[in-house]
Amino acid sequence: MTSTTDLSSFAALRVAVVGDLIADRYIHAEPKAVSREAPVMVLRHRSEHLGAGGAANVARNALALGARVRILGAVGRDRHGRELVNILAADGADTEAIQFLDGWDTPTKTRVLAAEARRSPRQVLRLDRDPGAPPPAEWRVELASQVRALAGEVDVLLVSDYAYGTVGRELGAAALSAVATATVVLDPRVSLTHFKAAGEHCGLAAATPNQGELALFAGVPTPSLDCDEALARAAQAVRAELGCRHLLVTRGNRGMALFGADGGNLFVPISGSGEVTDVCGAGDTAAAVFALALAAGTGAPEAMVMANAASGRVVMENGAVVCTPQALVAALEQAPRPRGYSGEADGVAAAQAKLAAVGVGEGPGRVLRNASGGGGA
Numbered sequence: 001m002t003s004t005t006d007l008s009s010f011a012a013l014r015v016a017v018v019g020d021l022i023a024d025r026y027i028h029a030e031p032k033a034v035s036r037e038a039p040v041m042v043l044r045h046r047s048e049h050l051g052a053g054g055a056a057n058v059a060r061n062a063l064a065l066g067a068r069v070r071i072l073g074a075v076g077r078d079r080h081g082r083e084l085v086n087i088l089a090a091d092g093a094d095t096e097a098i099q100f101l102d103g104w105d106t107p108t109k110t111r112v113l114a115a116e117a118r119r120s121p122r123q124v125l126r127l128d129r130d131p132g133a134p135p136p137a138e139w140r141v142e143l144a145s146q147v148r149a150l151a152g153e154v155d156v157l158l159v160s161d162y163a164y165g166t167v168g169r170e171l172g173a174a175a176l177s178a179v180a181t182a183t184v185v186l187d188p189r190v191s192l193t194h195f196k197a198a199g200e201h202c203g204l205a206a207a208t209p210n211q212g213e214l215a216l217f218a219g220v221p222t223p224s225l226d227c228d229e230a231l232a233r234a235a236q237a238v239r240a241e242l243g244c245r246h247l248l249v250t251r252g253n254r255g256m257a258l259f260g261a262d263g264g265n266l267f268v269p270i271s272g273s274g275e276v277t278d279v280c281g282a283g284d285t286a287a288a289v290f291a292l293a294l295a296a297g298t299g300a301p302e303a304m305v306m307a308n309a310a311s312g313r314v315v316m317e318n319g320a321v322v323c324t325p326q327a328l329v330a331a332l333e334q335a336p337r338p339r340g341y342s343g344e345a346d347g348v349a350a351a352q353a354k355l356a357a358v359g360v361g362e363g364p365g366r367v368l369r370n371a372s373g374g375g376g377a
Contacts, residue, residue: 019055019160055160061288064322070094134165197243272312281320
């Protein structure tokens, strides 16, 4: 198991999160009647609040685990943009590098949650308000310059892409320039093109696509990746093309899988025994925890277990929520252990070596090595 001592090392980490900042608006309501105007339910408004989504949620997860976080990105000069920045500042983030853009709308996802009294609310509708165009090209160039200027000032650079235009060629080149001085992790959405290692340059520490995104990058049908063997082939091909050391694939109710440059393939089932309430933001949590754990010197298999445990915790609540150190420690008590898979003998050996390096025991819950939090590379 792990302990709070293990997670205390996160407090020394200097983290920069860059990407698409999203305002998550939640409207809470209760059923009132069936409409006479159309075959739809009429809901009675009860309350509403604004939360942080996208890169903003990644940042909040890193903050919740004790890291020092600065955020780079853009919002519109509108009410949701101002509220989002205020939320992040109140959480303790450095928001000085967030740009307010004139004539650009803050990406906003409005979710309507409804339930009768004393019942758990469920999402019944989502309405997205998207910007009409990507952020201006001149700002994207300026953002890349700001990222380059972080060299030596941050331990982690976490890039969160939600396909709103922040992440592209300029930012990709800037992120690759930081790999010598920081743990650079990409949470991708639609493309890996601008983050591929070239020549003798080192690649990213990791990328964290979900299974659907991996299928897109590999050019295969998403359902085909339910097969572990097919997933391993696709993931290792994408990892090699990208040139990153680790590819962490989140798989929804199938848990996670980790693919390394050494050929090792590790799989872990979903963590947690409670009912899944809302998967919103679970990928953000996984990316944040995995990146912080790697930067703190944790081995990748152990980092996957931590990310899986944290994600299993946040899906039990409504909305994009964060995983606190206390919640993560509790989740790790019963976290499932990884298993190795490869179609080749040397791949099996690599996977077994990784499992041995993190001290996987025989009993349930014995996932991490010990309270020191150490692990293999």
